[in-house]
Amino acid sequence: MNFLVIGSGAREHIMAEKLTEVGAKVYSVLTNLNPGLIQLSKYYILVSGYTSQNNLNKIIDFGLSKSIDCVVIGPEDPLANGLADKFWKKGISVVGPVKQLAQIETSKGFTRDLLNNYGIDASPRFRRFNAIGGSSDFIDELSEEYVIKFDGLMGGKGVKVSGEHLKDKNEGLRYCGDLLKNSGNYVIEEKLYGEEFSLMSFCDGNTLSHMPAVQDHKRAYEGDIGPNTGGMGSYSDSNHSLPFLNDNEIATARDINEQVASALLKHTGSEYKGILYGGFMATKDGVKLIEYNARFGDPEAMNLLSLLDTDFASVCSDIVNGCLSSVNFRKEASVCKYIVPEGYGSNPNPDATLIIDDRYNEFSNLYYAAVNMEASGEISTTSSRAGAMVSTSSTIELAEEKCEQGLEYVSGNNLFVRHDIAKSHLIEKRMKNMEEIR
Numbered sequence: 001m002n003f004l005v006i007g008s009g010a011r012e013h014i015m016a017e018k019l020t021e022v023g024a025k026v027y028s029v030l031t032n033l034n035p036g037l038i039q040l041s042k043y044y045i046l047v048s049g050y051t052s053q054n055n056l057n058k059i060i061d062f063g064l065s066k067s068i069d070c071v072v073i074g075p076e077d078p079l080a081n082g083l084a085d086k087f088w089k090k091g092i093s094v095v096g097p098v099k100q101l102a103q104i105e106t107s108k109g110f111t112r113d114l115l116n117n118y119g120i121d122a123s124p125r126f127r128r129f130n131a132i133g134g135s136s137d138f139i140d141e142l143s144e145e146y147v148i149k150f151d152g153l154m155g156g157k158g159v160k161v162s163g164e165h166l167k168d169k170n171e172g173l174r175y176c177g178d179l180l181k182n183s184g185n186y187v188i189e190e191k192l193y194g195e196e197f198s199l200m201s202f203c204d205g206n207t208l209s210h211m212p213a214v215q216d217h218k219r220a221y222e223g224d225i226g227p228n229t230g231g232m233g234s235y236s237d238s239n240h241s242l243p244f245l246n247d248n249e250i251a252t253a254r255d256i257n258e259q260v261a262s263a264l265l266k267h268t269g270s271e272y273k274g275i276l277y278g279g280f281m282a283t284k285d286g287v288k289l290i291e292y293n294a295r296f297g298d299p300e301a302m303n304l305l306s307l308l309d310t311d312f313a314s315v316c317s318d319i320v321n322g323c324l325s326s327v328n329f330r331k332e333a334s335v336c337k338y339i340v341p342e343g344y345g346s347n348p349n350p351d352a353t354l355i356i357d358d359r360y361n362e363f364s365n366l367y368y369a370a371v372n373m374e375a376s377g378e379i380s381t382t383s384s385r386a387g388a389m390v391s392t393s394s395t396i397e398l399a400e401e402k403c404e405q406g407l408e409y410v411s412g413n414n415l416f417v418r419h420d421i422a423k424s425h426l427i428e429k430r431m432k433n434m435e436e437i438r
């Protein structure tokens, strides 16, 4: 089969690897010259982004010219701009929902309303705003324990939390004002306390197959402080749960994904074909929904695809053909740590360099992200994440050690890694936190 992979981060690099491993041909659409994808692709095109109709049409023409059987969309932007709709119209199948269904990610307000309207009890108290009026009163109603969310795509960086990013109500209201100025609607919701986890499910429109739970680390710095980022690293456990979760919490998250997929079908009449990503928090009042994404998580894709024990090309064709059955994952732990330019998340250093010594591969796999392969063979960084080091082993502790051993072969200037990810002390802190909360 001929696959077209859209996107040029570490998530797409591993998707292309899993597809080529089982004999599929991969073509790709890149926004940066990712060396891993370039090596794996039969052909690629480079586009400046996924917003202009011109670029979308260029991608469709490329797909038609290469007799693509199935398109796999990695990032949210092409989903938000209806690339899946356009391919289906040309008779080409797509893993990744059509625009209307991608609202599950592109509008936090849409998602909160969907849950309410279909009686899915997983939201904190919330209210949607398209003007400042009422914001101050609602913040008071939440006893100043609140979160403000831009109601659109902002690369994981549009959310600000009281007491962390917003030190008082005035700062909160100022942020609301800034969002309005940028023509943004926003949602204010109750601040929840607990531990976050991602539970993703493959979905063929009617049937879901759940993946192991993963914990991402969105905050830029060690100890879970600093600005929200696209994700600094993640881990999963050999039992497919996480050390701080109980069986009931996993079952609830799976059930919420199932209810949401069915609500989406009822609400829109269209089948959601792709990956449904629930971002959850285990709280004292049970599992709550933080957000949905309409795609594979990044970094979570690196954990899960590293453990995948079913042919990825078949999983994709089962999704588009509506005949998904169970998808298997090895019973091992996985750890992924991102190498990013210093200051990533707020003020990334433009002069970071990335040098890789291939001996890392005795311990880990490396997936390239937002970097460019220069004509000289050097790899230049951008303002976003540079590469993901990923290891698997029988326990989280062993996988973490291997990941760190792999990272020893990465050098360069002005780079940063959150080394605390998946370390025992951080995991124990989370387990203790959940014991106290429960």
Ligand code: AMP
Residues within 6 Å of the ligand: 124, 147, 149, 156, 157, 159, 161, 189, 190, 191, 192, 193, 196, 218, 228, 279, 290, 291
């Ligand atoms: P989101 O983009 O909605 O996933 O939000 C980014 C991050 O903000 C999440 O990973 C949480 O750490 C935090 N966050 C979002 N919503 C809430 C909430 N209601 N309570 C506490 N923290 C939240």
Ligand code: GLY
Residues within 6 Å of the ligand: 156, 216, 230, 231, 293, 296, 297, 298, 299, 300
């Ligand atoms: N792991 C966060 C995201 O993919 O948005």
